[in-house]
Amino acid sequence: MGSPIKIIFNPCENKENKYIAILVNGLEKHGFEVNRLDDFLSSTSHYKSIRLLHLNWFENLDDSSVKSMWTSYFRKLIVLAAIKLGNKKLVWTMHNRLSHEKKSGKLSRALTKKLVAQADAIVIHSAISKNILRSQFPNLKSKIVHIPHPDFIDVYGQMIPERSEKRPSKLKLLFIGAIKPYKNIELLIQIAGRFSEEIHLTIAGNPNSEAYRTELEKLAQGANNITLELKFIPDSELPTYIHQSDVLILPYSQESSLNSGTVILGFSYGRTVICPRIGTIDDLDGGEDVFDYSYENESEHLAALEKQIQSAINLHLEDSNSLTEKGHRMRDLVLEKNNKQVVTDKLIELYQSFLD
Numbered sequence: 001m002g003s004p005i006k007i008i009f010n011p012c013e014n015k016e017n018k019y020i021a022i023l024v025n026g027l028e029k030h031g032f033e034v035n036r037l038d039d040f041l042s043s044t045s046h047y048k049s050i051r052l053l054h055l056n057w058f059e060n061l062d063d064s065s066v067k068s069m070w071t072s073y074f075r076k077l078i079v080l081a082a083i084k085l086g087n088k089k090l091v092w093t094m095h096n097r098l099s100h101e102k103k104s105g106k107l108s109r110a111l112t113k114k115l116v117a118q119a120d121a122i123v124i125h126s127a128i129s130k131n132i133l134r135s136q137f138p139n140l141k142s143k144i145v146h147i148p149h150p151d152f153i154d155v156y157g158q159m160i161p162e163r164s165e166k167r168p169s170k171l172k173l174l175f176i177g178a179i180k181p182y183k184n185i186e187l188l189i190q191i192a193g194r195f196s197e198e199i200h201l202t203i204a205g206n207p208n209s210e211a212y213r214t215e216l217e218k219l220a221q222g223a224n225n226i227t228l229e230l231k232f233i234p235d236s237e238l239p240t241y242i243h244q245s246d247v248l249i250l251p252y253s254q255e256s257s258l259n260s261g262t263v264i265l266g267f268s269y270g271r272t273v274i275c276p277r278i279g280t281i282d283d284l285d286g287g288e289d290v291f292d293y294s295y296e297n298e299s300e301h302l303a304a305l306e307k308q309i310q311s312a313i314n315l316h317l318e319d320s321n322s323l324t325e326k327g328h329r330m331r332d333l334v335l336e337k338n339n340k341q342v343v344t345d346k347l348i349e350l351y352q353s354f355l356d
Contacts, residue, residue, distance in 0.1 A: 005031070005032050006032075007032050007035065007051060007054065010036070010053070010055050011037075012037075022340050026345075027347070030344075030348050037079070041078075041079075051088065052351060053088055059112040089120045089351075090118055090121075091120065091121045091122075092123070096256055122144050125280070150344070151268050151340050153331070156236070160240065170200050171309075172199070172200050173199055173274070174204065174242065174271075175203045175204065175205070175248070175250065176205055176238070177250075179205045182256055186216070187302060190219075191306055191309065195309060195313070199309065202241075203227070204241055205229075205230070206232040207230050216230065217230070238269075242271050247271060247272055247273065247327075248271050251275070254278065268331060272286075273290060274305070276294060277292040286329070291308040
């Protein structure tokens with residue numbers, strides 16, 4: 001490529017998610033010089049050298065206080081104005097239907113509207129995102145580009161080989177990931193009580209606040225079939241956690257959730273999932289190899305989740321290896337449909353269409 005093309009990929013690192021590392025490493029191997037958004041306006045010469053900015057989760061605001069929320073909003077408006085003034089190319093990835101942060105919802109939607117209007121390309125990770133965007137922004141022109149979420153195969157270490165022995169009769173369910181209210185952890189704890197003899201539920205991840213940690217500990221108190229590991233799970237331990245489970249259970253909010261890296265993570269390490277039919281599930285179309293469901297309200301969610309847990313229990317009792325076989329077929333599917341090399345190549349192709 002000759003001299004490196006300077007771009008900004010934001011965020012350019014994320015300790016909780018290898019999604020960023022996969023894409024940034026792929027871009028750097030191809031010869032792009034990836035810079036931080038924080039340095040965008042550090043000097044006139046640096047500002048002029050940046051040719052393209054790719055923003056992820058840019059519509060999310062710091063809602064820890066009213067002041068920080070408005071400060072975050074205005075800082076992002078300044079960034080967008082600087083991008084426009086400098087005639088930089090702008091790519092935005094749509095990760096969610098809505099911001100998960102309830103307090104900043106209106107400002108977040110206003111920021112999303114500006115992003116959609118200004119972006120040269122909008123990257124989506126699931127086909128349904130196109131319909132959502134066009135329903136929200138009827139005048140949106142054809143700048144939507146579908147690039148799948150990259151797989152996580154071997155990214156957190158090798159998959160642990162399966163043993164052929166019969167698994168324990170109790171179904172082992174795992175929720176893993178950042179512990180946030182929109183992920184319906186309370187619902188999981190509630191439903192685990194209905195299957196005290198049939199399942200063991202492990203909830204592993206770091207809560208977003210000490211208050212939320214305390215709330216979950218109180219809810220789970222006295223439940224002998226729930227293990228709470230409310231802490232940051234190191235990357236190196238993820239394959240072990242997944243291997244020790246039969247199924248990942250991820251009862252996300254259909255109102256805001258659209259794509260899920262944790263779903264891709266589970267499949268990448270040979271485990272199927274119990275999860276609402278969000279965009280990630282829809283695109284992979286794993287059929288009976290996935291325990292997906294839909295719901296309209298909280299009571300429907302509880303009933304649908306209970307039904308899929310029971311289905312998983314029944315299969316586990318009939319043949320303790322059947323769930324593992326489903327997970328391995330889903331691993332093959334993400335390797336085909338979400339191949340990280342193909343995903344990176346498509347992103348580079350998009351950038352080059354603007355920069356050549």
